[in-house]
Amino acid sequence: MKNGETLIRVRYSETDQMGTFYNSRALEWFEVGRTEALRQIGMAYTEMESRGAMLPLVEAHVEYLGRAVYDDQLRITAKLSRPKAARFRFDIEIEHAESHKAVASGYTIHAVTDERGKVIRPPKWLLEALEL
Amino acid sequence: MKNGETLIRVRYSETDQMGTFYNSRALEWFEVGRTEALRQIGMAYTEMESRGAMLPLVEAHVEYLGRAVYDDQLRITAKLSRPKAARFRFDIEIEHAESHKAVASGYTIHAVTDERGKVIRPPKWLLEALEL
Amino acid sequence: MKNGETLIRVRYSETDQMGTFYNSRALEWFEVGRTEALRQIGMAYTEMESRGAMLPLVEAHVEYLGRAVYDDQLRITAKLSRPKAARFRFDIEIEHAESHKAVASGYTIHAVTDERGKVIRPPKWLLEALEL
Amino acid sequence: MKNGETLIRVRYSETDQMGTFYNSRALEWFEVGRTEALRQIGMAYTEMESRGAMLPLVEAHVEYLGRAVYDDQLRITAKLSRPKAARFRFDIEIEHAESHKAVASGYTIHAVTDERGKVIRPPKWLLEALEL
Numbered sequence: 001m002k003n004g005e006t007l008i009r010v011r012y013s014e015t016d017q018m019g020t021f022y023n024s025r026a027l028e029w030f031e032v033g034r035t036e037a038l039r040q041i042g043m044a045y046t047e048m049e050s051r052g053a054m055l056p057l058v059e060a061h062v063e064y065l066g067r068a069v070y071d072d073q074l075r076i077t078a079k080l081s082r083p084k085a086a087r088f089r090f091d092i093e094i095e096h097a098e099s100h101k102a103v104a105s106g107y108t109i110h111a112v113t114d115e116r117g118k119v120i121r122p123p124k125w126l127l128e129a130l131e132l
Numbered sequence: 133m134k135n136g137e138t139l140i141r142v143r144y145s146e147t148d149q150m151g152t153f154y155n156s157r158a159l160e161w162f163e164v165g166r167t168e169a170l171r172q173i174g175m176a177y178t179e180m181e182s183r184g185a186m187l188p189l190v191e192a193h194v195e196y197l198g199r200a201v202y203d204d205q206l207r208i209t210a211k212l213s214r215p216k217a218a219r220f221r222f223d224i225e226i227e228h229a230e231s232h233k234a235v236a237s238g239y240t241i242h243a244v245t246d247e248r249g250k251v252i253r254p255p256k257w258l259l260e261a262l263e264l
Numbered sequence: 265m266k267n268g269e270t271l272i273r274v275r276y277s278e279t280d281q282m283g284t285f286y287n288s289r290a291l292e293w294f295e296v297g298r299t300e301a302l303r304q305i306g307m308a309y310t311e312m313e314s315r316g317a318m319l320p321l322v323e324a325h326v327e328y329l330g331r332a333v334y335d336d337q338l339r340i341t342a343k344l345s346r347p348k349a350a351r352f353r354f355d356i357e358i359e360h361a362e363s364h365k366a367v368a369s370g371y372t373i374h375a376v377t378d379e380r381g382k383v384i385r386p387p388k389w390l391l392e393a394l395e396l
Numbered sequence: 397m398k399n400g401e402t403l404i405r406v407r408y409s410e411t412d413q414m415g416t417f418y419n420s421r422a423l424e425w426f427e428v429g430r431t432e433a434l435r436q437i438g439m440a441y442t443e444m445e446s447r448g449a450m451l452p453l454v455e456a457h458v459e460y461l462g463r464a465v466y467d468d469q470l471r472i473t474a475k476l477s478r479p480k481a482a483r484f485r486f487d488i489e490i491e492h493a494e495s496h497k498a499v500a501s502g503y504t505i506h507a508v509t510d511e512r513g514k515v516i517r518p519p520k521w522l523l524e525a526l527e528l
Contacts, residue, residue, distance in 0.1 A: 011295060011296060017411040017415045024156040024160050031275060031276050045276075045335065064188070070310060071299065117150075145424045149281065167408070321458075321460050
């Protein structure tokens with residue numbers, strides 16, 4: 001298994017004057033999805049960082065599929081893959097927790113760097129922990 | 133001319149613990165770029181909204197090209213086009229104001245809706261004001 | 265009982281380049297605490313809003329008491345009171361979920377308004393639901 | 397002169413479903429005000445940080461005085477003082493740029509620390525540069 005799920009509620013701070021969530025929140029929710037997926041797959045991102053591997057974004061893509069308003073409960077599903085030797089990718093779906101109506105989907109592509117931001121080959125301990 | 137430029141400074145609230153800007157800020161800066169571009173092209177977004185036309189996002193794409201840290205001055209250039217009858221598109225570039233080093237680029241695609249969120253044909257007054 | 269508790273994890277988007285949470289996040293977490301407290305006390309804020317009563321802030325106060333970093337689990341405790349006829353107040357504490365070390369504390373004071381933002385007397389159904 | 401002024405426009409990302417700005421934005425705008433005030437008084441915060449002095453918040457207070465909606469132009473005035481030997485304080489006012497109608501006011505109180513977060517006496521070069 002290389003994916004993970006988590007539930008969130010839309011915060012008031014995440015809404016905008018159109019009454020639904022502001023568009024950039026999707027990327028913040030993608031991050032919540034990645035954080036929980038990494039923990040569920042086998043290595044928390046905090047542990048990765050403390051061992052010297054970071055995953056800065058090189059690309060992000062979002063499709064906005066439906067409304068979500070304050071206090072709605074949403075399910076975020078994030079699936080990890082490794083499209084190239086030095087790139088990780090998360091495919092992410094956000095839907096209403098009960099109705100399964102789609103809210104947003106997309107992906108993020110990440111480099112692997114050391115703590116100074118230098119691009120590195122993904123270390124063996126990391127690939128093993130994440131079964132990549 | 134269907135584009136516009138604006139300058140911003142990176143806020144402390146926009147940084148994260150990696151020391152550069154947090155990834156979702158790019159979408160917030162894209163919005164600043166769109167706002168100023170629409171005003172420069174010929175119709176402020178506030179006026180569009182008050183006349184009953186809104187531009188919710190249906191898609192967003194970001195490529196992260198370089199670092200930007202607290203207090204850096206950035207130039208945002210947004211270029212408006214109309215790829216389909218009922219879609220507006222902004223292509224957006226963010227670069228360091230002085231060095232012209234690239235920070236992020238991408239695009240956002242928008243539907244045109246009325247104030248209740250119903251998709252509409254772009255009204256004539258809007259297409260004329262924006263020279264589309 | 266007129267208080268409620270909830271757990272959150274610090275998001276990467278909530279950190280800043282000092283490595284701890286950015287100061288304004290405290291007010292966003294206060295909101296999460298209020299939302300869950302109102303639900304636990306007896307009336308979700310969404311229901312209040314749909315019945316025509318809103319609680320805009322008139323004052324907020326935060327004391328920053330300790331660090332909290334990415335992925336830390338925090339407990340938010342919010343206690344509701346009614347210091348004046350037309351004011352609600354939440355006293356809020358944020359602490360580390362396991363160690364109970366304090367992160368932030370403060371309060372928010374709210375007017376009661378109708379959906380147009382006009383200040384109103386708190387309706388009877390609201391005071392009863394919240395046992396105020 | 398120990399104060400400074402700056403102008404901002406309310407971003408769409410800063411609004412919420414009530415149609416005005418979300419409450420935590422006031423603290424982000426306070427930060428913009430402090431940043432520009434320090435630069436105008438005589439030492440940019442980036443330079444302070446690079447010389448090893450940081451100003452983490454220990455307390456923040458906001459009074460919400462009026463509405464501000466998307467694209468409104470606001471003036472932020474921040475005034476620096478030193479209420480105790482080891483504390484800096486900013487008193488901050490936010491008003492509509494043209495009408496001078498009040499939007500929010502408040503203050504933030506700051507410790508002075510070194511880059512590791514250890515509280516220090518404010519260095520002499522800092523007090524001189526800021527005329528404190």
